[in-house]
Amino acid sequence: MSDLRLVVVGAAGRMGRMLTQTIPDTLGVRLVAALAREGAPAIGADSGAAFGQGANGVPVTSDVEAALAQADAVIDFSSPAATVAMARAAARARVPHVVGTTGLAPDDLAALADAARATAIVRSGNMSLGVNLLSVLIEKAAKALGPAWDAEIVEMHHKMKVDAPSGTALLLGEAVARGRGIELAEHSARGRDGLTGPRKPGEIGFAALRGGTVVGDHTVIFAGMGERIEFSHRAEDRGIFARGAIAAAIWTRGKEPGLYSMADVLGLTGA
Numbered sequence: 001m002s003d004l005r006l007v008v009v010g011a012a013g014r015m016g017r018m019l020t021q022t023i024p025d026t027l028g029v030r031l032v033a034a035l036a037r038e039g040a041p042a043i044g045a046d047s048g049a050a051f052g053q054g055a056n057g058v059p060v061t062s063d064v065e066a067a068l069a070q071a072d073a074v075i076d077f078s079s080p081a082a083t084v085a086m087a088r089a090a091a092r093a094r095v096p097h098v099v100g101t102t103g104l105a106p107d108d109l110a111a112l113a114d115a116a117r118a119t120a121i122v123r124s125g126n127m128s129l130g131v132n133l134l135s136v137l138i139e140k141a142a143k144a145l146g147p148a149w150d151a152e153i154v155e156m157h158h159k160m161k162v163d164a165p166s167g168t169a170l171l172l173g174e175a176v177a178r179g180r181g182i183e184l185a186e187h188s189a190r191g192r193d194g195l196t197g198p199r200k201p202g203e204i205g206f207a208a209l210r211g212g213t214v215v216g217d218h219t220v221i222f223a224g225m226g227e228r229i230e231f232s233h234r235a236e237d238r239g240i241f242a243r244g245a246i247a248a249a250i251w252t253r254g255k256e257p258g259l260y261s262m263a264d265v266l267g268l269t270g271a
């Protein structure tokens with residue numbers, strides 16, 4: 001089978017650079033376009049050399065249509081605005097879209113759902129095997145423990161992160177909600193401050209810490225009467241997200257249009 005031809009969106013970013021570095025080391029895939037914002041200083045430069053790696057012969061470009069014309073899949077870790085624009089363009093071109101971008105608002109998610117009527121979209125707030133396996137365990141724990149055990153989710157990330165709670169924290173919160181058979185949106189407590197009063201029964205709490213170069217730490221705490229259970233995941237290297245996203249792109253080959261998750265890619269659905 002021929003190599004899967006990949007386009008990277010947000011190529012100059014932390015994840016974009018990790019992807020342009022990881023794709024050439026991965027069997028069965030090939031980088032064909034590295035997309036950056038129109039007018040970005042790196043446009044026209046070799047994407048390997050421009051981002052501190054060896055030259056790879058693939059120039060940085062902002063020409064989305066030309067990139068899609070030669071692509072089998074798009075991998076996108078950028079911003080909500082860029083991801084929604086790419087979802088529309090990829091849907092028009094019928095090119096599968098792997099979305100790692102977090103901080104998406106309800107309208108953005110609706111735009112992705114609309115685009116997924118024309119092509120396969122895999123979206124996850126965390127592309128790592130570890131976090132997606134953890135979410136299966138969290139769902140089971142939440143179901144077994146019930147709402148009498150208070151669920152709190154604590155995350156810490158590097159100081160450049162712009163959204164909170166993290167996409168991973170929300171993914172884990174959804175797992176708690178699924179385990180309890182409730183809707184996260186109706187039970188989440190975000191950003192407690194001041195005279196908050198006692199904790200409301202059944203709340204799923206979120207706390208976000210920011211600082212330094214932390215790649216991504218998440219802990220789900222179930223606090224009971226006189227005991228506490230904690231589930232933690234610590235990302236040590238962005239390579240785990242890049243490898244997961246590449247695996248997702250390979251998985252989209254031949255898939256019907258639709259909205260998929262990393263649980264689908266990893267075969268964890270119903271686990």
Ligand SMILES: NC(=O)C1=CN([C@@H]2O[C@H](COP(=O)(O)OP(=O)(O)OC[C@H]3O[C@@H](n4cnc5c(N)ncnc54)[C@H](OP(=O)(O)O)[C@@H]3O)[C@@H](O)[C@H]2O)C=CC1
Nearest residue numbers: 010012013014015037077078079082100101102125126127
């Ligand atoms: N799901 C997962 O497993 C993971 C998700 N993420 C998420 O991925 C996203 C990116 O993270 P990270 O790489 O650290 O962030 P960076 O800020 O380092 O990179 C984002 C890149 O996207 C580009 N970009 C943003 N908006 C636009 C636009 N409108 N048009 C074109 N390019 C644009 C930026 O360009 P410019 O600098 O010019 O703005 C930048 O190069 C975040 O939402 C993050 O939370 C991160 C890691 C793992």
Ligand SMILES: O=C(O)C1=N[C@H](C(=O)O)C[C@H](O)C1
Nearest residue numbers: 102125161166167168215216
């Ligand atoms: O912005 C990041 O860096 C990360 N974002 C994702 C998130 O919002 O959970 C995944 C990972 O934790 C790193």
